[in-house]
Amino acid sequence: xxxxxxxxxxxxxxxxxASLFAGATVEGRVELPKSRSAPVQAKRYEIVTKxxxxxxxxxxxxxxxxxxxxxxxxxxxxxxxxxxxTFIPALLPIEVGTKRKLPNLDDQYHNIFxxxxxxxxxxxxxxxxxxxxxxxTFDKPGxxxxxxxxxxxxxxxxxxxxxxxxxxxDTAGHFRLDKLPAGRYTLKAWIDSRTTRxxxxxxxxxxxxxxxxx
Amino acid sequence: xxxxxxxxxxxVASFRTRLFTAIMVIVxxxxxxxxYLAQRRVTTDAERNLQETFQTxxxxxxxxxxxRHAALADRSKALVAKPRIHAAIEDDAIDLLYPTAKDExxxxxxxxxxxxxxxxxxxxARFYRFLDDxxxxxxPPNPSDVGELDGATEAQLSLTKLPETRQIGYIQSDGDIxxxxxxxxxxxxxxxxxxxxxIGFKPLELENKNxxxxxxxxxxxxxxxxxxxxxxxxxxxxxxxxxxxxSDSEQNYFRVQVAGAPQLLFHKRLNPGSLFPPAHEIFCILxxxxxxxxxxxxxxSEPQARFCC
Numbered sequence: 001x002x003x004x005x006x007x008x009x010x011x012x013x014x015x016x017x018a019s020l021f022a023g024a025t026v027e028g029r030v031e032l033p034k035s036r037s038a039p040v041q042a043k044r045y046e047i048v049t050k051x052x053x054x055x056x057x058x059x060x061x062x063x064x065x066x067x068x069x070x071x072x073x074x075x076x077x078x079x080x081x082x083x084x085x086t087f088i089p090a091l092l093p094i095e096v097g098t099k100r101k102l103p104n105l106d107d108q109y110h111n112i113f114x115x116x117x118x119x120x121x122x123x124x125x126x127x128x129x130x131x132x133x134x135x136x137t138f139d140k141p142g143x144x145x146x147x148x149x150x151x152x153x154x155x156x157x158x159x160x161x162x163x164x165x166x167x168x169x170d171t172a173g174h175f176r177l178d179k180l181p182a183g184r185y186t187l188k189a190w191i192d193s194r195t196t197r198x199x200x201x202x203x204x205x206x207x208x209x210x211x212x213x214x
Numbered sequence: 215x216x217x218x219x220x221x222x223x224x225x226v227a228s229f230r231t232r233l234f235t236a237i238m239v240i241v242x243x244x245x246x247x248x249x250y251l252a253q254r255r256v257t258t259d260a261e262r263n264l265q266e267t268f269q270t271x272x273x274x275x276x277x278x279x280x281x282r283h284a285a286l287a288d289r290s291k292a293l294v295a296k297p298r299i300h301a302a303i304e305d306d307a308i309d310l311l312y313p314t315a316k317d318e319x320x321x322x323x324x325x326x327x328x329x330x331x332x333x334x335x336x337x338x339a340r341f342y343r344f345l346d347d348x349x350x351x352x353x354p355p356n357p358s359d360v361g362e363l364d365g366a367t368e369a370q371l372s373l374t375k376l377p378e379t380r381q382i383g384y385i386q387s388d389g390d391i392x393x394x395x396x397x398x399x400x401x402x403x404x405x406x407x408x409x410x411x412x413i414g415f416k417p418l419e420l421e422n423k424n425x426x427x428x429x430x431x432x433x434x435x436x437x438x439x440x441x442x443x444x445x446x447x448x449x450x451x452x453x454x455x456x457x458x459x460x461s462d463s464e465q466n467y468f469r470v471q472v473a474g475a476p477q478l479l480f481h482k483r484l485n486p487g488s489l490f491p492p493a494h495e496i497f498c499i500l501x502x503x504x505x506x507x508x509x510x511x512x513x514x515s516e517p518q519a520r521f522c523c
């Protein structure tokens with residue numbers, strides 16, 4: 001009887017993906033560009049440009065595992081707010097196919113559009129009470145620059161990635177990516193619109209790999 | 215005795231004749247001198263009056279032109295600050311540049327050209343083009359949307375480099391002339407000079423019905439003075455071109471021979487320092503037909519022909 005119970009348990013465990021039990025972890029640090037100002041407590045970032053390069057201020061990086069991964073059946077809808085005439089968050093990494101709502105939380109009109117090759121759209125003018133909340137599905141990888149036709153200073157970035165495994169660093173450049181599948185991959189760090197660092201890694205189940213991207 | 219008297223009488227008569235002749239010569243000389251001086255004074259006065267009239271007209275015209283250019287500059291500056299135009303240039307979406315500009319510049323391009331009396335207040339544009347980072351014209355996908363120009367005219371909009379400040383220019387097209395204003399576009403991302411917007415307008419033409427003063431534009435060896443018949447323009451252009459080509463002053467007047475008579479002509483550089491070819495505004499006094507004008511063009515005091523410049 002006891003033996004039969006163990007067999008049932010074994011059979012049940014075999015149908016659950018191994019990744020739920022194991023999976024690799026990558027952690028480390030990315031050398032970020034020097035910040036032009038003292039870091040602030042509030043987690044709000046602005047998009048800055050220098051010599052044609054778009055990045056966040058204070059600097060942040062997006063770490064992602066590059067490879068061919070199956071696309072999930074459904075992706076969560078994410079939001080980027082327009083508040084106090086800025087995009088919050090100013091930089092958002094998402095997976096290809098993600099739908100993103102762009103609610104207007106200011107008490108005036110916004111007109112969000114993008115001419116970026118990865119996604120061209122124009123939401124037109126809309127007020128805070130606009131329902132349904134205007135949204136866009138990002139179906140092509142690449143960097144999308146968000147602009148407002150009414151407020152020329154507003155800039156937001158969406159990094160559309162072909163992978164579900166990504167994370168943003170903290171302002172010191174530290175990151176941790178977990179529940180990663182075993183295998184050979186390229187770990188990439190998006191620093192700004194023209195700089196992406198990368199390193200080949202070999203992941204094993206249960207392993208915690210330390211990788212620095214200087 | 216009688217012979218002596220006769221001789222004396224003859225001498226007296228001869229003396230009287232010589233005296234009379236001398237007096238006549240002196241009177242004639244003084245009269246001629248008086249006429250000469252009077253005519254010279256009249257000429258000088260007329261020339262001074264003409265210059266004063268010119269200066270007054272010039273000042274008035276320039277105030278109107280300055281106001282118009284200021285309005286054009288404001289409008290152009292607002293246009294090149296439009297986020298969509300920047301997005302098209304900065305986000306690698308050149309195919310959207312002209313379609314975007316079509317919306318943004320709609321109010322400038324719509325409607326008909328205003329009549330001359332309203333031209334100073336109008337900002338109606340005839341055409342517009344964007345320049346790439348080398349200063350060459352970015353070809354519009356649909357020229358009818360942006361004001362059609364033939365190839366030669368469009369080529370005149372290209373510059374050797376992108377302008378860092380607003381530039382005024384004048385270009386010719388099929389006997390017509392366009393005033394163009396080129397406004398630099400600096401990237402909001404980088405602050406670098408990335409493009410320029412060139413907008414073409416009908417140039418402001420001065421016509422003062424009281425004095426008959428008319429303005430024209432000389433550019434690149436061609437004179438455009440619509441108040442003159444084409445043949446008269448051509449004839450005057452032959453005299454004006456070498457004089458302007460050799461003139462290094464921005465504002466001056468000089469004499470040209472027209473129909474065998476010396477005439478005064480005023481000119482002023484319209485676009486000093488511009489990357490576009492130098493253009494001069496030419497001022498003429500046009501005498502109404504049949505009117506005996508007080509204007510004396512460099513000493514010619516007879517009634518003037520159709521034009522007197």
